[in-house]
Amino acid sequence: xxxxxxxxxxxxxxxxxxxxxxxxxxxxxxxxxxxxxxxxxxxxxxxxxxxxxxxxxxxxxxxxxxxxxxxxxxxxxxxxxxxxxxxxxxxxxxxxxxxxxxxxxxxxxxxxxxxxxxxxxxxxxxxxxxxxxxxxxxxxxxxxxxxxxxxxxxxxxxxxxxxxxxxxxxxxxxxxxxxxxxxxxxxxxxxxxxxxxxxxxxxxxxxxxxxxxxxxxxxxxxxxxxxxxxxxxxxx
Numbered sequence: 001x002x003x004x005x006x007x008x009x010x011x012x013x014x015x016x017x018x019x020x021x022x023x024x025x026x027x028x029x030x031x032x033x034x035x036x037x038x039x040x041x042x043x044x045x046x047x048x049x050x051x052x053x054x055x056x057x058x059x060x061x062x063x064x065x066x067x068x069x070x071x072x073x074x075x076x077x078x079x080x081x082x083x084x085x086x087x088x089x090x091x092x093x094x095x096x097x098x099x100x101x102x103x104x105x106x107x108x109x110x111x112x113x114x115x116x117x118x119x120x121x122x123x124x125x126x127x128x129x130x131x132x133x134x135x136x137x138x139x140x141x142x143x144x145x146x147x148x149x150x151x152x153x154x155x156x157x158x159x160x161x162x163x164x165x166x167x168x169x170x171x172x173x174x175x176x177x178x179x180x181x182x183x184x185x186x187x188x189x190x191x192x193x194x195x196x197x198x199x200x201x202x203x204x205x206x207x208x209x210x211x212x213x214x215x216x217x218x219x220x221x222x223x224x225x226x227x228x229x230x231x232x233x234x235x236x
Contacts, residue, residue, distance in 0.1 A: 002026060002028055003026075003027050003081040003082070004027065004028045004029075004077040004080045004081055005019075005027045005028070005080065005083070005220075006029070006030045006056075006070075006073060006082070006083050006084070007019040007022070007032060007084045007086060008032040008033065008084065008087040008115075008118060009032070009085075009088060009137075010029075010031035010032055010042055010086070011033035011038025011039050011041070012042075012188065013086075013186070013209050014086050014137055014183075014209045014212045015087065016042045016209065017208075017209035017212065017213035018084050018212070018213045018216045018217075019031055019053065020042065020046055020213075021213040021214070021216070021217055022217070023053060024046075025217065025221075027082070028053075028077055029053050029054070030053075030056050030080075031043065031053050031056060032056045032057075032060065032069060032118075033057065035057070036057045039057065040055060043055065054076055056069050056073060059114075060087050060109075060113075061106070061110050061114045063117045066117040066121050067117075070118070070121035070122055074125065080122050080125065081131065081132055083118060083119065085115035085118055085119070085135070085136045086137040087110055087111070087115075088110060088137070089106060089107055089110045089111065090107060090153050090190060090194075092193050092194065092195050094149070094152065094153065095147065095151075099151065099152060103152065104152045107152040107153055107156050108159075111153065111156035111157065111160065112155075112159040112160055115136055115163060116163060119163065119167065123167075126175075126176045127171065127174050127175075130174060132175070132176045133176075133178070133179070133219060134167055134178040134179070135216045135219050136160050136161075136180050136181070137181050138160050138161050138164070138182045139153070139157045142158050142161045142180070142182055143182055160180065163178075164180035164229070165229075172227065177224075177227040179219035179229060179231060180229070180230050180231070181216060181231045181233065182230065182231065182233070183207055183233050183234070184233065184235055185198075185235060186209060186211075187206040187207070187208055187209070188209055206235055207233065207234070207235050215231050218231075
């Protein structure tokens, strides 16, 4: 039976890698992201034999936009068995002494509020059905603050870890499970927003998006009786 998934941040990086990996395993995937062109590129990268991807341009930091997106996905695809919250951003000027209020709110909206809005949009049908998996792509900055990440990013990721724990605390008895994945440095486009952009040699030592995608699929494909609540993955 074909299963349906929703992946946010699907236009690049980890979100794109997870969406493509799910497609290769026969899932129908709703690709969610702000830029339609990037989502179209993700769909073009899928193998012709993969199930069709549904393009869903949406700013996940906008609660009304998320509600409309979810309604469209459920109408077009039907029940959603897996939700992957991978959308995230940061800002070059991220330290406390230079962080703007605008950048702070943008990070909280994209990294934390967006995941919460998506959970609230798709969780009710999982709860009613008695099955579903929610995977939140956090960061090792959600385990321990560091200057490299910046306070707004760290705050958003600690919050996302807390959201994951809360889902399991409240919903596991109803058949819904959640996993928080805490990757170390990953070679993705978000690195371009660092104050000092890593060079090619540094990127080669990092995790690749496909590594995190493999972790996400592990969580999604586990037997329903099992939950990977937290998974920390770092470069070797």
